[in-house]
Amino acid sequence: MTSIKQLPYEEYFLAGNGSCPGCGLTIGLRNVLKALGKEVYMVVPASCSSVVQSPFPNSSATVPLLNTPFAASAAAASGMVRALKVMGRDSVVMVWAGDGGTFDIGLATVSGAAERNEDLLYICYDNEAYMNTGGHRSSATPLGTFTGTTPTGKRENKKNIPLIMAAHGIPYVATASIAFITDLYDKILKAKDMKGFRYIQIFSPCTPGWLLPTEKSVESAKLAVQTGMYPLFEIENGIFKISAPSKAYLKKEKRKPLTDYFKLQGRFKHLKEEDIKLIEKWVDEISEEYASMDGKKVV
Amino acid sequence: MSIIEEKKGVSNVKVVTANEAVALAVKCAKVDVVGAYPISPQTSIMEYLTKYIETENLSMEIVRVESEHSAMAVAMGAASVGARAFTATASQGLLYMAEMVYWVGGSRLPVVMAITSRAMGAPWILGNEHTDVLLPREWGWMVLFPEHNQEVFDTIIQAYRIADKTLIPVVVGLDGFILSHTTMPISIPDQSVIDSFIPKDVPKPYALNTSNPFTHGNAVHSNVYLEFRYDIFRTIEESEDLVDQVDKEWEKLTGRSYGGVIEEYLLDDAEVAIVVIGASSGDAKQAAKNVREKYGIKAGVIRLRSIRPFPVKRLSQIASKLKAIGVFDRNMSPGLGGMIATEVKFALYDLKDKPIVQSYIGGLGGKDVRIVDFEKIFTELKEIVDGRIGVQRVRWVGLDLAAVDSYFEEV
């Protein structure tokens, strides 16, 4: 396992970009690119990342970057991968997409590319809503959450996209978090050297969208793991494995209370007792399910 | 085969549908990546291409995607790193793809797309109509429209030449079913001729690579967007000569050319003419001959081969010698007129001696349009010139409202 001191000093996504202070997506992207290095093509659909990279003629990306319409990135990356193959160029193609572009509008496209097992690395940074439009619900938004289009709290649970991706039979699926950088870094390193469609989903807090104080974004990401709200795992060639940062928290008695996580964020301020019960039930069920899957072939 | 072709040693003749002609042209153009999704009447293009790839060991990659939106995204991704890319669609497929088509236009990527024309629902309809092919003319694409299978093959090759030169993507439209599913012998030039006509090692300032990284398509402020759009406008406007020139150069190599932006038929002494695109042009030409013989009407045909660039220059030269033009549109702009008639009027408005322009709409959804229908258009144009009847906003061809009324009575 890589230690924090071993992370490269090189920066591939430069400072001075357009993100908000405390933005999780840029923490994630910065470290993902450290793991991937220079030989990578980035494909980015409509999202906060289209804005964060900075407008023409500036760009914070020091690797080639193709912007695409919202639903198109997995297909555009497929075309790019095939073209590089015909032209005999050996580089990684990485999609960097939001949860809206992955869970919702782009799902057919992502599923198509996964079913074809295109040789690309698909990364979804999950900030649990459409942040670029000002914070609106996506199917990644957890139950009970306030967004601009769920003013009294979302009625539905978060969609389990990592398991849906795993059901495609692709070689690698993982969840990661910006609070556990070395775990994230190692997952990217591993995925980088694999062939076929690789899916990694990174938990990425959004300070304005979550009504979260700037300095609390890493802390809230850590709590998401410690409360069981966001379990970290890998599914490598069909075998499910809980990742080290989540290991201790599969047991209910070890988990921190959900309210520790909720109280940092304005998006959960209105939650009632019964909402918290429902969310707790969801966390209990998922944690139990994952504990029973640990170490087993699940697809 | 023509004498010129024999002289040039071109001997590979195949009897093919226009869809197979498209697929052969894509193979001969050595396209690197194809985005493929089925829809009638385009589907067999993709069937032929997959067959060539799988049985002839081509190095072409075909990505059998899950939607047209993705088919164009594949072409875009491939072109963005400098590969030669192709896709094809029709009708509903084009509408589903629309967001990507516009994006590729704005991206200035030299993609070529074939559209086998087909009407659009609701209600469900398979028949031929040109509205779909014409839509991308507003989306930053060139739009060319050949008349027959040989010209379809030749135009796909010419399209790559034009796209590589201008960095404007090109649509090649062809009549669904009428061409896509009917056969005709076509002559295929030597591969070396095609390689020299559309070399792949052309400058690609837009192509992404890891040694000189840059960002493609990132947000701009409104201080430059208008200027970017202007450059697309100007490039298409100025490419009227380029389309002519590319067609002439193709003639030098193959003995075949089609008049560049416009094929002129019996126009030298003509008084009235029909503007038409695609496969119906053959019927219009026959009708011009017939009315000359039968009624002594000095009739001619203006076959638009290029809708973008819209051939304003050449059309003005031709039109200033005419008394009346009938524009036959197999499409419509609801409540206004035929789409091409609207553009012809715009193009000719500033002419000093401009002809009368009469819009005709017909053939929507595949309704038959016959030689006699074009003869009738010519005789009406003559009557308009002679002042016996007036111009109407639109004259409809083959409109039979009684047929619909009788159906609703039965119900």
Ligand SMILES: Cc1ncc(C[n+]2csc(CCOP(=O)(O)OP(=O)(O)O)c2C)c(N)n1
């Ligand atoms: C077809 C289409 N519909 C809607 C939009 C408007 N839009 C831009 S970004 C976005 C949401 C992006 O959400 P997500 O993928 O989660 O990324 P985030 O903004 O959260 O980083 C939306 C709805 C668009 N660009 N294109």
Ligand code: SF4
């Ligand atoms: S709105 Fe959220 S995701 Fe978007 S840049 Fe700001 S912090 Fe990052």
Ligand SMILES: [Mg+2]
């Ligand atoms: Mg989001």
